[in-house]
Amino acid sequence: METSKSLERVHTHTHGYFYKTILKFICFTVIFCFLFYYVSNILWLNKTAVAYFYDEPENSIDVAYIGSSNVYTAFNSTLAFDMYGYTTGMMTTASQPFMDVKYLMQEVLEKQNPKLFVIDLARVGIDNDVYTEEDHRRTLDSMEFSKNRFEAINDFLELQNIPKDEYLDYYFSFFMYHNRWKNITKESFEGEEIFFKGYVCSKYTVPTIFQKKSTWTDEEEKLQESNEKVLNELIDYIKKENLNVLFVVPIKCYNDENVIKRTNYAIRILEENNFKVLNLNKEKDIKINFSTDLYNANHLNVYGATKNTLYFSKYLKENYDLPDHRDDKKYDSWKKEYKRFKKQYKKLTKNNFDDLLKDVKKE
Amino acid sequence: MSLTSLTFLFFGLMVLLIYFVVPKKIQWVVLLVSSVIFLFYDNLNVGTVIQALVVLVPTYFLGMAIYKNKDDAKKSKRYLILGILIILGQLIYLKYTNLFLVTGNHILNLFKVDYQFGLVHRNSLVGISYYSLIMISYLTDIYRGLVEPQKNIFKCALFMSYFPILTSGPFIRYDAIENELYGKHKFDYKRMCRGLVRILWGVFKILVISQRLGMFVDTVYGNLAKFDGFYTIIAILFFTLQLYTNFSGSIDVIMGISEIIGIKLPENFTLPFFSRSITELWRNWHITLGCWLKDYIFYPLLKSDFMQNLGKKCKEKFGKKTGKKIPMYLSMFIMWVLIGAWHEGAYTFIIGSGILQFIYIFLEETLAPVAEKVNKKLGIDTEKFSYKLYQMLRTYLLFSIAMIFFRATSVTNAIHIMKNAFVWNPWVLFDRTSLYKAGLDMYDFRILIYSLIIMFVVQLLARRGDIREKLFKQNIVFRWVCLYSLIFIILIFGCYGPGYDPAAFIYRQF
Numbered sequence: 001m002e003t004s005k006s007l008e009r010v011h012t013h014t015h016g017y018f019y020k021t022i023l024k025f026i027c028f029t030v031i032f033c034f035l036f037y038y039v040s041n042i043l044w045l046n047k048t049a050v051a052y053f054y055d056e057p058e059n060s061i062d063v064a065y066i067g068s069s070n071v072y073t074a075f076n077s078t079l080a081f082d083m084y085g086y087t088t089g090m091m092t093t094a095s096q097p098f099m100d101v102k103y104l105m106q107e108v109l110e111k112q113n114p115k116l117f118v119i120d121l122a123r124v125g126i127d128n129d130v131y132t133e134e135d136h137r138r139t140l141d142s143m144e145f146s147k148n149r150f151e152a153i154n155d156f157l158e159l160q161n162i163p164k165d166e167y168l169d170y171y172f173s174f175f176m177y178h179n180r181w182k183n184i185t186k187e188s189f190e191g192e193e194i195f196f197k198g199y200v201c202s203k204y205t206v207p208t209i210f211q212k213k214s215t216w217t218d219e220e221e222k223l224q225e226s227n228e229k230v231l232n233e234l235i236d237y238i239k240k241e242n243l244n245v246l247f248v249v250p251i252k253c254y255n256d257e258n259v260i261k262r263t264n265y266a267i268r269i270l271e272e273n274n275f276k277v278l279n280l281n282k283e284k285d286i287k288i289n290f291s292t293d294l295y296n297a298n299h300l301n302v303y304g305a306t307k308n309t310l311y312f313s314k315y316l317k318e319n320y321d322l323p324d325h326r327d328d329k330k331y332d333s334w335k336k337e338y339k340r341f342k343k344q345y346k347k348l349t350k351n352n353f354d355d356l357l358k359d360v361k362k363e
Numbered sequence: 364m365s366l367t368s369l370t371f372l373f374f375g376l377m378v379l380l381i382y383f384v385v386p387k388k389i390q391w392v393v394l395l396v397s398s399v400i401f402l403f404y405d406n407l408n409v410g411t412v413i414q415a416l417v418v419l420v421p422t423y424f425l426g427m428a429i430y431k432n433k434d435d436a437k438k439s440k441r442y443l444i445l446g447i448l449i450i451l452g453q454l455i456y457l458k459y460t461n462l463f464l465v466t467g468n469h470i471l472n473l474f475k476v477d478y479q480f481g482l483v484h485r486n487s488l489v490g491i492s493y494y495s496l497i498m499i500s501y502l503t504d505i506y507r508g509l510v511e512p513q514k515n516i517f518k519c520a521l522f523m524s525y526f527p528i529l530t531s532g533p534f535i536r537y538d539a540i541e542n543e544l545y546g547k548h549k550f551d552y553k554r555m556c557r558g559l560v561r562i563l564w565g566v567f568k569i570l571v572i573s574q575r576l577g578m579f580v581d582t583v584y585g586n587l588a589k590f591d592g593f594y595t596i597i598a599i600l601f602f603t604l605q606l607y608t609n610f611s612g613s614i615d616v617i618m619g620i621s622e623i624i625g626i627k628l629p630e631n632f633t634l635p636f637f638s639r640s641i642t643e644l645w646r647n648w649h650i651t652l653g654c655w656l657k658d659y660i661f662y663p664l665l666k667s668d669f670m671q672n673l674g675k676k677c678k679e680k681f682g683k684k685t686g687k688k689i690p691m692y693l694s695m696f697i698m699w700v701l702i703g704a705w706h707e708g709a710y711t712f713i714i715g716s717g718i719l720q721f722i723y724i725f726l727e728e729t730l731a732p733v734a735e736k737v738n739k740k741l742g743i744d745t746e747k748f749s750y751k752l753y754q755m756l757r758t759y760l761l762f763s764i765a766m767i768f769f770r771a772t773s774v775t776n777a778i779h780i781m782k783n784a785f786v787w788n789p790w791v792l793f794d795r796t797s798l799y800k801a802g803l804d805m806y807d808f809r810i811l812i813y814s815l816i817i818m819f820v821v822q823l824l825a826r827r828g829d830i831r832e833k834l835f836k837q838n839i840v841f842r843w844v845c846l847y848s849l850i851f852i853i854l855i856f857g858c859y860g861p862g863y864d865p866a867a868f869i870y871r872q873f
Contacts, residue, residue: 021552028843035847039855166861168369175860182806 036174042188043177049090049198050104050142054111060331061089061112062322065198066104067120068096070250073299076199076306078338079357080313085324087334089114090198093142095135098124099159099230102237103152107143109241116320117238117245121277122252124231125262127224128159141173159226196341197334199305205295206302206348211253213290216281220268221261231266235273244320249279251288251308253297278315286311287363302345306360364404366530366616367566367859374401375620378526382624387547394521394544394624401526402488411488414453415524421449422498423519426512429505443506447499454495457487459708490529492705498523500659501537510538518545527620531613533631533651540626548625557831558623563849564821565615568608570857572814575807576605578858582802584770587779590801592788595780598801602770603763607635608818610649634822639754641723644762652705656698664694696721706769711777715768723761810856 049072053061065071065088077088089112091104101119108114136156143149153170162170169175194202223231238245247270254260267277280286286307293304300308316322325331345353364371378397382390403411425446432438464480471478501522504510513519522537522544583590583598590598611632621628631650638644645653664670670690678686696718703717738745745751764781771777791797799805824830834842 024839028846031843032847032850035851036854039851043855169861172369174854178855178857178860181855182804 040174040177042184043180044141044173048094048138048142049092049195049200050107050139052195052198053089053091053108054144056087056089056112057330058111059113060087061108061114062086062325063088063116063118063316063320064091064105064108064112064114065089065118065120066091066096066101066108067118067248067250068092068122069094069299070122070252071120072198072200073205073295073301074250074305074308075312076201076309076341077197078199078334078341079306079309080316081197081326081331081334082338083310083313084317084322085326086317086322087325087331088118088197092120092198093138095131096120096123096139097128097131097135097156098126098227098234099128099155100136100139100152102230102234103143103148103155104139105237105241105243106148107146110146110148115244115322116316117243118316119245119247121247121249121263121266124227124266125223125259126227128226128230129224133160137170137173137176140170141176193340193344196344197337199341201302201341201344201348203348205299205305207295208292208301208303209295211290211294211297213253216254216279217257217260218264219261220265221258223262223265227262228269231269235270235275238275239273245275246316246320247275247277248312249277249281251280251286251300251304253290253294254281255297280308280312283311302349303356303360306356307363310360364401366613367569379620379623382548383550387549390547391518391521391545394525395517398521398524398526398529401529402490402524406486406488408486410486414457414488414491417453418450418495418498419516419520419523421446422502422523423513423516426502426505426519427514429502430512433508439506443502446502450495450499454491457485457491459704460485462704462708462710465710490524493529493532493534494523496655496659496705497534500534500655503659504537510541513537513541521545525626527617528628531610531617532649533614533617533629534655535628535651539629543626546625551625553835554625555623556835558619558621560619560831560834560846560849561622562616562619563846563853565612565617565619566857567814567849567853568612568615568818570853570859572811572818573605573608573612574858575803575811575814576601576608578802578807580605580770580802584780587783591783592786593791594788594798594801595784595786597798599763599767599780599784600759603759603766604815606766606769607632607648634826636759637755638758639751640727640758641720641761642727644758645720645724652702656702660701661694661698664697665691670694692725695724699724710774711768711771714774715765715771715777719765719768723765814852814856 063086065075065077069092072090072092075088075090077090080086080088089108091108093100105117108117140149140153140156143152150171153167157167157170194200222228247267249263249267267279270277288300288304288307293300293307295301325334342353345351345356364374374397378393382393385393402415425442428442429439429446432442461482464482468479471480501510505512513522522535522540525535525540525544528535580598580602583594587595614631618628618630629651633647633650635644635647638647670693673693674687674690676686677689680686681689699717699721700713701717702720703713703715706712706716743750767780768774768777771780799808803811821830824833834845837845
């Protein structure tokens, strides 16, 4: 009797020990993951708009805008919401290689079901082999850990002929960024305040630099073989998924005439495939002034962005069936971000954004 | 497969998982299969398979033959010699051909013969220097009647190729490891925690300290024209630390894995830089190699007929005291030359890790009475901390000088490095910027200094007892804070990823 009782005690003790150990192991792992996530965010100093896109609630994005810096500096999604009430999620990164577009669309569809995809054609004419590792990493490292990201990485690495043993450095971007501890500042902990639902407004996007307006030619030049392959794959993907897509050529100074010619070539292919392409360089109603509305050769400043947004957001509202969420409390974050943007504008220029808006509307 | 690579991490995890899942009877098979994978991971071809079989098959059969003929001393000795010749023959062929060719070229130059042998490149399996000596000791121990041969050739193969020890040792002995290697092991949570902490500690030493030291050393040694004087002196002192942290860190990883499995390996390092003499340092540095060479080279050599006869003759000529010492020093000299040669078939290693070490020990022993007299006359208390500190620093400096040869590409290069150290430029230590131009910036220097302090404090604490046991006795918050700190120090400050080469382990080539 006594023996069986003590055996029972041992048994219970063993079971207790086992569960306690498992619980400890789980707790340790959970805390580790939390700390790792926190540390990664601090060390990853190049946070992009893509990272903010993921923060949006499920099925809350009406327009998914994919593209390069010509998008996040030129289209103020908070202003568009304030004007028409639809939400625009920005899957944008600087110098975004066109080959990444397909994967970013897949990323969007993981959590969102947008009524419209807008795809920036700023870089369709840039040869694939011109892109640096940094250009690709900005996009690839911004993407959440998924099969889709693995495929995007593999595609890029195969194109670049990177040895297989270096693939892990891309899969786990922490390998790359951990060494940035030397650049940690107060801001690294507090987070950057320059993104407003993907639109960037900072001290760099406010100044004005005189630029010579580039003339848009209608001549064509064949795309590089790999670029054309990427474009055709994208077309096939969009058709297969039956997605509603608008392609847009952004306004900027096109110093390289060949890029214009190659973009025209891409536009023709897209139009032949019954896609709508909007070349903003040809839209005179935007009234971009090249001597006041750009902060460098490639990017619109906050004034140019306001003009561009007013025109393009209206275009989208008029041509596509987009909902108005302005009275829906679930979308209050968009209002908050618009207010925060206006504060930022005032901080940077000492002026009221509403005054600028009035002036632009008058023009 | 580098010990700190993700591949090894994955490999290790899989091995441990499978090891504890399969029936205990076949746990050793898991180790064997893992060892075979590890052995041929980087280098699988017909040649390397033959290399492994050339050691395994004769050792197995000759081991049995020696044991069967244990009563016939002559016959068993012949089998032993045959086994040693086969193992050593292959080792020399694969690793030392160039040493002979270079020597030949020097001799031809000396006699002004207009001919030079071309050097050869031979692919050898990872760990060949380790498993060759391990198998020699296995045969010798059977011959000496210390162990019985392993009847299962696959188990014999596992002893030869147990994967954790293939890259950096330690040397294992059959009688010490037999039971644990083939034994049945239950998963033990505490053992796993202890093992993991040791692995982390090893990775910390390698990635945070050793690799960082290497960045400075490589920059200076790679550009001697630009970095001379104090740059060179610091690089010389740093290299010894780099070597230590790299090698002992690898050993920590290896010991940690083995501990999780349930196999206790012999310690290979016990605080060598607190040694007060070179003799003491070698009792704490690569301990298992020293023991191996003593047991299988030094003592057999000293007891050999040749040395006995030499001893007798010397005693007649130089008196009893000196005569006794001559064969001992000669045996010691041969042993040190072999230690140097074992590291690599190059003169730099024979000098740095061999002959110079012998000279230091020889001088320490012969000058000890003189030093004692001088200290007495000057009234120096040798038991005071200051004197001990002086002895430790002297030992470190002497060892570092020898290690110049270890790091140099040739003897000429080593001499050039030494000359470089005598350029007078102390301002590089004080002008705030110069020191940071040699591969390590100010931030890296800070991390390096903090990490070295952590390492030495932990090691000093470890002297007083099992530090991991003490850690596990602390409350959970403190324990976890320590563990998370160690993990994140490695993750953030470790030198790995693009731009670093964590695979370039100094000891891996042996």
